[in-house]
Amino acid sequence: MFGNRITLFKLFGFAVRVDASWVVLAVLVTWSLAKGWFPFALRGSYPDSFYWLLGAAGAIGLFASIIFHELCHSLVARKYGLPISGITLFIFGGVAEMEEQPESARVEFLMAAAGPASSFVLSLMLYGAGAAIQWPAPIAAVISYLASLNALLAAFNLVPAFPLDGGRILRAALWGWKDNLRWATKIASQTGSIFSIALILWGFWAILSGNFIGGLWRVMIGMFLKRAADMSYQQVVVSRALQGEPVSRFMRADPVTVPPHITVAELVEDYAYRYHYKMFPVVDDGRLLGCISTRQLKDVPREGWGAATVASLLEKCSPDNSVAPETDAMRALAKMNQTGASRLMVVSGERLLGIIALKDMLQFLSLKMELEENSR
Ligand SMILES: [Zn+2]
Numbered sequence: 001m002f003g004n005r006i007t008l009f010k011l012f013g014f015a016v017r018v019d020a021s022w023v024v025l026a027v028l029v030t031w032s033l034a035k036g037w038f039p040f041a042l043r044g045s046y047p048d049s050f051y052w053l054l055g056a057a058g059a060i061g062l063f064a065s066i067i068f069h070e071l072c073h074s075l076v077a078r079k080y081g082l083p084i085s086g087i088t089l090f091i092f093g094g095v096a097e098m099e100e101q102p103e104s105a106r107v108e109f110l111m112a113a114a115g116p117a118s119s120f121v122l123s124l125m126l127y128g129a130g131a132a133i134q135w136p137a138p139i140a141a142v143i144s145y146l147a148s149l150n151a152l153l154a155a156f157n158l159v160p161a162f163p164l165d166g167g168r169i170l171r172a173a174l175w176g177w178k179d180n181l182r183w184a185t186k187i188a189s190q191t192g193s194i195f196s197i198a199l200i201l202w203g204f205w206a207i208l209s210g211n212f213i214g215g216l217w218r219v220m221i222g223m224f225l226k227r228a229a230d231m232s233y234q235q236v237v238v239s240r241a242l243q244g245e246p247v248s249r250f251m252r253a254d255p256v257t258v259p260p261h262i263t264v265a266e267l268v269e270d271y272a273y274r275y276h277y278k279m280f281p282v283v284d285d286g287r288l289l290g291c292i293s294t295r296q297l298k299d300v301p302r303e304g305w306g307a308a309t310v311a312s313l314l315e316k317c318s319p320d321n322s323v324a325p326e327t328d329a330m331r332a333l334a335k336m337n338q339t340g341a342s343r344l345m346v347v348s349g350e351r352l353l354g355i356i357a358l359k360d361m362l363q364f365l366s367l368k369m370e371l372e373e374n375s376r
Helices: 022-041 048-079 105-132 137-157 165-178 181-208 212-242 264-275 329-339 358-375
Strands: 005-011 014-019 084-090 093-098 279-284 287-293 343-348 351-357
Touching (some): 022 048, 048 105, 212 358
Antiparallel strands (some): 005 014, 084 093, 279 287, 343 351
16 A cells, blocks of 8 residues: 555554655645645734744644554554554555454444544643643644644544544444444445545535645545545455465365476467466476466567576566465465465475465355355
């Protein structure tokens, strides 16, 4: 999901990272505060450079508010034994990266509620601090901005649209009620889709009425949420079905293998065109040497196909192209997703046990879902 990111620091053991896209948000917030919010709030009685300073202070405050929000999610997650790999700030805010899904509706509810609740409390505290003392006007303006910002953060996240916190709360409630995570996720991600489409339409309307940046922002957030809502449902369906299934269950034993001494021309003619696989294990006298895939052939010019041998091109066994038989199917799927390979070798030591193909896993998935749908 993220491209280039750097780790800033550790907070309560959680790595706080920032994605390159965060810069866009930081600049946009600083700019809109320096040019709009603060000159308006302070009635323009200060020099321009001072507003930029306040804008930067506001952006740092936003940054701290988001980290605080995500930290509260993360602390609750850790309390219930769910590993969090870190907190990442990106163009649309922040995310606490969960490695596993909560195993009960109650834990999901508590984890989801922790974020908006903490933002709401922080907002109240900032309002209190702003009202308690007679601050100099610029400081009062920053405090009041941050107080409203945190109230807005709490409110926006409470919208019942998965994967926003409110959508997670909704899912937890439905999940607890009917004890069916798949159905609960389906409803929550459908409300998420509806909300994001509404946000996109509102954004277009704003653009047409002249608010270009504000409108574009809504369209972008809406598109991001739409994708996340659709994906989260698929993820639940797939991970529920594949959870705890070892790859040996989908494996095809006795796969077609190729000997190392044949030429690329023979490989293409006798194997690739005949079996339509993109990858073949290379085996010599029962010993697994590696694999050869269509990807490696792309580097060989067509006129060289008669001379180049499989042995000279093969890719050695590595965690990128092979898995152990006891590997979780979910993990194998994630690996295929990462490397783009649709077939992996199932290997034990130096021995080839079989091949696991994406197609077989998907077939298993649809079969399992069909059977479970009917039995319900
Ligand atoms: Zn949250």
